[in-house]
Amino acid sequence: MSFVTSRRAFVAGAAALPFLRMPGARAATPGVLTFGLSSFPPSIEPFANTGTAAATIKVMIYRGLLSYGKDGLLRGDLAESWGPEGQTAWVFKLRDATFHNGEKLTSADVKWTIEQIAAEKSTAFFRKEMQGVAAVETPDDRTVRLVMKEPNVTVPRLMASYHLPIISKASAGGEAIGAGPFKVKSTERGVSMELEAFDKYFRPGLPKLKGIRAIAYKDENLRVAALQAGDVDLIEYVPWQSMEAISKDPALTLDTTDGPFMYLVFNGAKKPFDDARVRKAVAHAINRDDIVKAAFFGRGSGLAHLPIAEGSEFFNAEYKDAWSYDPALSKKLLTEAGLGGGFSCSLLSTAQYGMHKDTAEVVQQHLMAVGINAQLNLPDWATRVALGNKGQYDLAVMGTAADSNDPDGLSNFIDGTLSPSYVRSHGVKVDRIIELLQAGRVEFDEAKRKAIYKELEKVAVDEVPIAGLAWRSQGYAMKKGVTGFKNLPGALTFYSGLTFEETSIG
């Protein structure tokens, strides 16, 4: 009884192995781009905020009155022009655009959309903002006059948000009908979405692609592997540890921007973080370079001031290092606050995301050096959000991006009058900051607006409503043959899906 394999057969079999690849698994359709998403969108409900992966798909299907160009500046989308009329009204002139059902866009669709968002039972992300609209006037089919209850200079930026697209009024009771460059062809729930080009898209000659196949790769390493293996043409959320290898790969292109950021929030409803000196002591205790190295593999930069990007016209150079690493100053501030002997506190973060955990560990070490014994609490993300919303923490690590490069976006993080939330400090309410945010929102003069936000940052440097830690690099990677796609600058990085209309694949 013996099992004999001929040596020749074995060698032949081994030699044939490389030819066993299955091209069917990665067969590319000409003109169709395969896009590796970081997660499958939980829903593409137009007015809901269901995450950045969903937002990227949403800007392909739906379009708003305004959006952003590759330079990050506002541009007309369904509106060809717009402007203020007096202190409270904004007028939008609509383009000759067509919805996916073939019907023409009219001012009635815009009115209907805003009414849906502002409705009593709405759960739309911008419900509160749209409830600030006093009236939507439609003098003709191509003109919309938006009358706000109060002056608001940020209306155009609201209208450019991917959570505020214009939907056909024919959508009532059914699926949302948009006017974006692509239409949903099919969906494999949890796996992939097939989009096809919309041939009546309002920008002539666009989109350049015939379609997009978006496949969800939740594992960041697999997402990179899929790009390197040629399974996909473009990926989002490039992990920091892979950026160097991708940038050195002659077949690939890496496009990054420092947009999202990490920061600390405080529980100011109780001691010791109800004292601004203690919050400032924490801000000066942390060496931000260590966070950039440990959590982001050097792909980012320190953030020792409010999260206003250096490229922004509202950036204040004199506050660039306002919370610079200075352990001696930190100890001095603690002594002034009567905590020279140090103290213990909890430091909330999450073990679910490496960048949050790594950042918390670096923060913990630096706090220890100035006498603050921070005990890490690293639950899963859902628990971390719940604890943050209830204010059940002393210090917490948070990471996000503003919704635009406009400084009014800071409200989400430092406006103490807003409801308790895990994204901002608990019980830290600085009256002057609230006044300045309000003033900046109603000021139409650009120079005066800059002065307002400069003063706001000055106040924030002393009051420390949050403590900036690090800008993190946000990257897309693609094959060399992919052209026209652009990572939008700064906080707009998650709007980069807008450029799919100009993307082509060689």
Add this chain to the structure above:
Amino acid sequence: MLGYAARRSVVALGLVWVVATLVFLVIHLIPGDPAELLLSQGGFAPDPAAVAELRERLGLDRPLPEQYLAYLGDLARGDLGRSLLDEHPVAEEIALRLPRTLELILAAALLAVAVGLPLGTLAALRAGGIGDRVLSVLAGVAMSVPVFVIGTLAVLVFAQKLRWVSAGGFTPFDRDPLGHLALLAMPAATIAVGLAAVVFRMTRSSILEVLGRDYVRTAVAKGVAPLRIVVHHVVRNALIPVVTVLALHLGTLLGGTVLVEYVFNWPGLSGYLVNAVEARDYPEVMGIVLVISVLFVLLNLAVDLLYALLDPRVRHA
């Protein structure tokens, strides 16, 4: 026998109720509000009024006992509810994903048996030899290395470096049979590595035990051909413990393919469960855990009934 079957069925139903209740309580008691989470995406704070509205719409504002009774009522009607995220029917999604996980497990089992059984037999027949020692060491290593290490290495070597296969993903069989099998190969092989080692070790020890039995010695003395002895008398009798252990492992894999599904982007039931827990999607978590539990209970019930059928002492015990 019928009385025994009825008694066991009642116990099985009771177990399902206990599991359903425990899952309901656990998922509702851990921190994390699905409405808050759903509206807090991307690091933005939701409007509290919108959260309250969503909680009301999802029925999360009702008292827990009321939610529990509604849940049991739905279960009695065979309704597993709808996802809190997009109102997709949970039963429909489970029906879609369960076969994918079963396919993965079965493909891995087939591979494991195809490799582990002959190698285990050969090792037992050459017990103490170099081949046996090498295979035993390899089996030990295969059992010790975690699946995510094997999976990651497989992706690195076969997809990234050699580019023989796709890094991962899923294509429905009816749309692209070859592509489907190509994408199934790596995750199934990854699970099969550890499983094959188990089969190898069980086969080897079981065969060694059977080889010492009187009836084998008798067959040898009668001059029966060695191949016939091995196939008809040794392997056949040695298979019972192997099948038992394999079945136990397969049952565990039903909810334990999480890492493999994650590493290879295989959209099965385990990955679905993890996503549901992360999102605190109560109906999805309860539905998936319940289905897995029911499958376990049914398997146990089938085994109990089979034992009773084979051995009358069991049903009279």
